[in-house]
Amino acid sequence: MYEPKPEHKFTFGLWTVGNIGRDPFGEPVRHPLSPVEIVHLLADVGAYGVNFHDNDLIPIDATPADRDRILREFKAALQETGLVVPMATTNLFADPVFKDGAFTSNDPKVRAYALQKTMRAIDLGVECGAKVYVFWGGREGVESDAAKDPQEGLKRYREVINFLCAYVKDQGYDLKFALEPKPNEPRGDIYLATVGHALAFINTLDHPDMVGLNPEVAHETMAGLNFLHGVAQAWDAGKLFHIDLNDQVIGRYDQDFRFGAVNLKAAFFLVRFLENVGYQGSRHFDAHAYRTEDYEGVKTFARGCMRTYLILKEKARRFDGDAEIQALLAEITADDGTMAPFQGGYSRDKADALKAHPFDRVALGRRGLAYERLDQLTNELLLGVR
Numbered sequence: 001m002y003e004p005k006p007e008h009k010f011t012f013g014l015w016t017v018g019n020i021g022r023d024p025f026g027e028p029v030r031h032p033l034s035p036v037e038i039v040h041l042l043a044d045v046g047a048y049g050v051n052f053h054d055n056d057l058i059p060i061d062a063t064p065a066d067r068d069r070i071l072r073e074f075k076a077a078l079q080e081t082g083l084v085v086p087m088a089t090t091n092l093f094a095d096p097v098f099k100d101g102a103f104t105s106n107d108p109k110v111r112a113y114a115l116q117k118t119m120r121a122i123d124l125g126v127e128c129g130a131k132v133y134v135f136w137g138g139r140e141g142v143e144s145d146a147a148k149d150p151q152e153g154l155k156r157y158r159e160v161i162n163f164l165c166a167y168v169k170d171q172g173y174d175l176k177f178a179l180e181p182k183p184n185e186p187r188g189d190i191y192l193a194t195v196g197h198a199l200a201f202i203n204t205l206d207h208p209d210m211v212g213l214n215p216e217v218a219h220e221t222m223a224g225l226n227f228l229h230g231v232a233q234a235w236d237a238g239k240l241f242h243i244d245l246n247d248q249v250i251g252r253y254d255q256d257f258r259f260g261a262v263n264l265k266a267a268f269f270l271v272r273f274l275e276n277v278g279y280q281g282s283r284h285f286d287a288h289a290y291r292t293e294d295y296e297g298v299k300t301f302a303r304g305c306m307r308t309y310l311i312l313k314e315k316a317r318r319f320d321g322d323a324e325i326q327a328l329l330a331e332i333t334a335d336d337g338t339m340a341p342f343q344g345g346y347s348r349d350k351a352d353a354l355k356a357h358p359f360d361r362v363a364l365g366r367r368g369l370a371y372e373r374l375d376q377l378t379n380e381l382l383l384g385v386r
């Protein structure tokens, strides 16, 4: 039980289990693994897929001969292990050239270089089988609003996404884009800070149908928001193309903890939502092991992400089958049908009838809703005593 299988669509980035534990205060604590080694590590723990930034696979200064060899070896490892590459993305943040952003840099040469790098990275991703292409604008923003007009930043972003949508169509690629919002870090402030910002932005694009979201637990949490609500809104808009699962304490630095490490109850309601609505995309763990770990610890971390997801999926099944919980929910949402004439779309008769209807406001307001009981039952279910 709780063994990861391909149908669970659990994926990790090369940069996640390959994270060497460098932080702003300290040197790496783990030696780097090659992409081939990472593929084997992921196969070992039972993952379904592996995602990458262009430069996780091919170093930014690789020669064409290096590129061919690395790609050949990587593809052979995929073949050998059965792992797939459902998603790819561009590193538009590590190199000094991107210190003021990529698509939104003030320097038109940097913007053009970023566009060139992204087209090449899209080619690479598609060659490896990617169907989703992520845009995380880590450096797209400012430390000081004196430096850049935020509306100008958005216009530059829009122009590039429009260009790249047209590029993908022109190449005949079967590829969708997923924007990944984040409020800050590494920039002081990043454009398209939350799921809500990104959803609104998509509607201003030339090909909104091609562009959706890649929401991340940690990012909405850093913004102090309820991640599930953002995910639900993205789903409702038909825009949940991908998801980055990890965990994060509100108000702290960008922690990228193991899925479920901080807020198990939030993780539970998230898993329940994804499973119940029938989300078909990757369950991507964009997280990394604590800096205290060696590669055994990294495997424990990766297995932990998947195992917690599967345990919570089982808990969701129990929640939905728990007679007492379901009876409470039925009571809370009970409908005696008397409001039916006022529900649904507008008509003038309906509006007139509703305006004339006498309500017992005081009685309605007096009703207790038993949410305390419901939440306690949820806790007890999660704690394993029911």
Ligand code: GCO
Pocket: 053, 089, 090, 134, 135, 136, 138, 180, 182, 216, 244, 254, 286
């Ligand atoms: C972060 C981001 C990144 C992106 C990755 C893929 O906080 O660093 O979550 O890990 O997800 O660049 O686009």
Ligand code: MN
Pocket: 216, 218, 219, 254, 256, 286
């Ligand atoms: Mn992140």
Ligand code: MN
Pocket: 254, 255, 256
């Ligand atoms: Mn991060």
Ligand code: MN
Pocket: 136, 180, 216, 244, 286
């Ligand atoms: Mn992410």
